Amino acid sequence: MSVVARQSFKYSIIGYLGFLLGTISAIFIFPFDMVFYGKLRFVLSATLMLVPFVVFGLSYSNVYFFGKAKEEGKHQNLFSLSLVGVGINFLIFLLGFFAFFYIFSSFQEDSELWDMKRLILPMVLVMSLSAVFNRYISNFKRIVVPNIFENIFPKLANLGAFCLFFFLGTSEKISYAFFLGVFVLGLIGYVLYTNKLEKIEPDFSTDFVKKDKLWKEILNYSFYGFLGNLGSFLALNISNYMIGEKLSFEENGIYSTVFSVVQLISIPSMGLYNISAPIISKHFADDTIKDLDVYYKKTSLSLFFLGLVLFSCIAVGYPYLTDFMPKSGKLLLEAQPLVWVIGFALLFELATGFNSHIISMSKFYRFNIYVMLFLAVLTTSLNFYFINKTSLGILGISISYAVSLTIFNLTKIAFNYYQFKVYPFTIEMLYSVILATLAISLAIVLPNFSNSFLNLVYKPALVLIIFFVGNHFMRIYPLDKFLTKDFLKSLFKF
Structure with missing residues (x-):
């Protein structure tokens, strides 16, 4: 190696x-x-x-x-x-x-x-x-x-x-x-x-x-x-x-904790972005933009589908997870709306894939700098609005984050489509959302056990089963290409 x-x-x-x-x-x-x-x-x-x-x-x-x-x-x-x-x-x-x-x-x-x-x-x-x-x-x-x-x-x-x-x-x-x-x-x-x-x-x-x-x-x-x-x-x-400056340190701790939990859905992206950079660069060097578009869609679907599975498990398990959080569990349960707001924003970011990397590897790399500054100004402005003009507290901050991040990603998608005619969305993403909605709805409406640990295990497990069965029939994500004996052996061998 x-x-x-x-x-x-x-x-x-x-x-x-x-x-x-x-x-x-x-x-x-x-x-x-x-x-x-x-x-x-x-x-x-x-x-x-x-x-x-x-x-x-x-x-x-x-x-x-x-x-x-x-x-x-x-x-x-x-x-x-x-x-x-x-x-x-x-x-x-x-x-x-x-x-x-x-x-x-x-x-x-x-x-x-x-x-x-x-x-x-x-x-x-x-x-x-x-x-x-x-x-x-x-x-x-x-x-x-x-x-x-x-x-x-x-x-x-x-x-x-x-x-x-x-x-x-x-x-x-x-x-x-x-x-x-x-x-x-x-x-x-x-x-x-x-x-x-x-x-x-x-x-x-x-x-x-x-x-x-x-x-x-x-x-x-x-x-x-x-x-x-x-x-x-x-x-x-x-x-x-x-x-910390305008609200309280306690609310800062609650916001940080919820954000850390929801950010688990970003795990699939951690390695892929680094791997993709040289591939994107090669597509630009070889002028194979159509192939880049195909690769862009495949990786975006992978990130979105896997992130959606993780988010669905978090969404149905979070209320029971707070029972195991010492002392502040009640406060964190009250902050559950943040899970949905931040989660939707992060899921959309996963769906947009490596849009920043495409810009960075092109001659328009400076655009990333300008749009990042725009994100900072927009987030700061919206934070000021929600803190000073509303009583939403950290929920308002999470809405500010979600709106800013979504506009930020939409701007980069529009730029990439205008300059390179590439975009990340596919019909399979819509099928994934339908499947996730079904899985979350069933897990929520099914009765609870009196034991929080059992709920924390069985509801996310039910979500996983629905995703696995639904994906088998709808063919959204090619799990069969990954869950092979040779692939699993190669992981352990590596």
Whole structure:
């Protein structure tokens, strides 16, 4: 197996482990104290929103210009200057941060961001430096260890800080110190691993970047990287941030827990998107757009069908799952409408397949940046509306998320159809929805046992049986091609 294949396989394994660790913690551990969990989620979301302002796309420049710099033996020079750039950006950011809150002092009174600045600001620096190391390491075709620092460590920080506070009775300050310490440990790990791949030799000379005014190219590319990063980080984290600022930490914890449960339906997409990127690129290179359209439809159907099966199981089992969630089970049961709203949005995203990848692999790759910024602005605006103009609370936030994500995906579908005449939808998706509606309806109307565990097992199991039988007769998804003896043997052999 090649280095790339080994790294990709291990990367997927780490991704799944991180996903399961986060989900299991959200279901069985964090409900013990939704307020403190909500605080941890707020801190991480606020940090991730601020990181792009400090990194300013320099992490991406270390990938894009790596080949050119390495040819002249200046890749470490570019890397060193990027770290210095992050340090300077952080000082400028600090100046702007404190200037804003002192000029507009009224914001200090009810701002959780200001109250938690002693934790959030150091984390911004640590995670910004880590982002540069992460991208730099990828140049050596090593993605597994960085994925551990990027994916597993934040979940361990959440889990460890929560357990210290709730189960061991430590103060919030000590728990926060542990939380920050895990990220510092991750940064140290980045440094040691980078040095293992190639001995770090700091080089702060500016001759290379001055040559042919390369610094202008770097700044230009970094700016586009900054815009894309900012849009992505805002879109993904603005909801948790605004719930913590405008509603309550408890509601932030509830929203995060429900989101973690529903996000299980995205598991089938985790590996497929990475696998599809080179295939899409090859179709563009060979100008086989019709074949790309066929592949696009097949993969979109696969993601949608498998996601729909998982969502149907979650939808009928969620009320009984909350009985096993400690202390906050009643609150989470009341939040059941969020499961449907967020679930429908994620299902539609699965149905649209790898629409972003098609744009990214084409000459119109900058469109992804603009549409991501549009998503961030739309989500933020809708969040403000639902928080300030309605009494829906986190249900309003989930509606905001669903509307924004749906418009975001519709925009990309329209763009891909206009430019390349490809689209993801097939009649089999409609059949899948009909089958899911039947399965969920039957599972809901059938009588309940007095034991929640039995309900949690038998209702999702009934859904699976209906899907399996219905798919056998309707031929929606070719399960027979996968559930063969040779295929199962190959899995165990692999």
